[in-house]
Amino acid sequence: MIHAKNSLGLIFFPAFDWAISPTHPEREERLLYTQDQLREEGVFDIEGIIEYKPEMATPEDVARTHFCFPGIDRVTTVSHFISAGGAIKAAKLVLEKQTEKAFALVRPPGHHAMKVVHGNRGFCNINIEAVMIEYIREHYGPKRIAIVDTDCHHGDGTQDIYWHDPEVLYISLHQDGRTLYPGTGFPSELGGPNALGKNINIPLPPGTSDEGFLYVIDHVVLPILQDFQPDLVINSAGQDNHYTDPITNMNFSAQGYAQLNEKLNPDIAVLEGGYSIQGALPYINAGIVLAMAGIDYSYVHEPDYNPNTLRQSAKLNEYIQQVAETVLTCYEHPEQFCSYNTEPGTYHTRQKNIFYDTDNIHEQQTEAIMVCEACSGVLSIETRSSVNPLCLGIQIPFGACERCRDEGYRVLEKARKSKKYAHISLINRRDREYLY
Known part of the structure; x- marks a missing residue:
């Protein structure tokens, strides 16, 4: 055998x-x-x-x-x-x-x-x-x-x-x-x-x-x-x-x-x-x-x-x-190939246009990540598509520092008060809290 x-x-x-x-x-x-x-x-x-x-x-x-x-x-x-x-x-x-x-x-x-x-x-x-x-x-x-x-x-x-x-x-x-x-x-x-x-x-x-x-x-x-x-x-x-x-x-x-x-x-x-x-x-x-x-x-x-x-x-x-x-x-x-502002506490943003070829969906995103020397940074993504109105996702990363955790909840509360998002999702890996 x-x-x-x-x-x-x-x-x-x-x-x-x-x-x-x-x-x-x-x-x-x-x-x-x-x-x-x-x-x-x-x-x-x-x-x-x-x-x-x-x-x-x-x-x-x-x-x-x-x-x-x-x-x-x-x-x-x-x-x-x-x-x-x-x-x-x-x-x-x-x-x-x-x-x-x-x-x-x-x-x-x-x-x-x-x-x-x-x-x-x-x-x-x-x-x-x-x-x-x-x-x-x-x-x-x-x-x-x-x-x-x-x-x-x-x-x-x-x-x-x-x-x-x-x-x-x-x-x-x-x-x-x-x-x-x-x-x-x-x-x-x-x-x-x-x-x-x-x-x-x-x-x-x-x-x-x-x-x-x-x-x-x-x-x-x-x-x-x-x-x-x-x-x-x-x-x-x-x-x-x-x-x-x-x-x-x-x-x-x-x-x-x-x-x-x-x-x-x-x-x-x-x-x-x-x-x-x-x-x-x-x-x-x-x-x-x-x-x-x-x-x-x-x-x-x-x-x-x-x-x-x-x-x-x-x-x-x-x-x-x-x-x-x-x-x-x-x-x-x-x-030498990527230039970022690396000052802690500042945000880096990028715009993305994404096409879903299988479902023929067009999406536009604005992504913001907090520059952080202690963790991978709090992330937020505003997104709208041809099938969904403006939505927001917020992620507090695994092993998040106190600043990024607090910033994530600040962004969440501000988004809730604004009432401009059809859907809001939260991924809080640090505290294992997920809103979806």
Whole structure:
């Protein structure tokens, strides 16, 4: 019998009752083929690989993460709570030492869901990794957490949620935003004034294959992780960089994904995108599972896999090396690329216009963060959209100082008296008070 070097918990949830449309790339078959493949290959017969059922996240789990307008029940379905609950189950397995590692193979995905939610964008309603991370911090105490997002699309939602959080390092490897949705994720996007340098983007050119991805893992991602010293590493495990994916332009393979996970050695992986349902996902997921479990994956490959046709040109290699150098420079000297007023007690504001491509919603935001030397700062977001009038979200952060806590309640009382907001939400992580 084969024994897993690392015990691994697998959580499946295909979400039979949720799809954008019956023929949409984001549909239940994404996971059904993977389940069949893993069973046919005998993965569940390996000692140390165990399948678990997902749990169901609660409205409070979502409320400590997102401002949902006009309410959580209006932007979610049962499937969203189970998908997020599958990610939470993965975290519980690892943190309670039931397994050494865990992989939540769940849908709907989440990494395009931002701090504010008015509907579905990029196939995402709530950010399941963020809901999991905030559950971890709520129930297991403060931790330094690194998210490495390997989805082909920039995880603009995860970036937005942790833009001001110095205890969460977000690293995204993705197809260059000049060539793919959502059009963001450039090296100069380095985080807010209280978390500068904790947001790292590695935009890769179309056609990047195994060689390019593994180069930036070795030369950028691993050195930054070594410097940050996280307590947990989470792989936001999108699989749409594959050479057969119908909506992207990359040349990554199942072998490449497996090698990436062996190098990255994540504690937890959570499925994100990936839409080559038959030609890629069963093989990619088999490779990731074996790599996480510490088992030989050298025999895993797609039926049409030919490394010679996927090999990068010398010109592409040179370009990727230049990207890697730029990203490292941004990480090491972020103040050269982002200019903030860092006087404590002042506010930094930014305006954002956000389009929800799936639901055709237009949103305008004014975000204000207090610059603070003691915590990640009190945050307020005024938001209106084509489906909701003016609303307000206020967040008092985890581990907030007295000044930021008091400022959060001052903003709340002022907003209530003004009567100009249709909805007001409060996330008070310090005192575990959530108004939604």
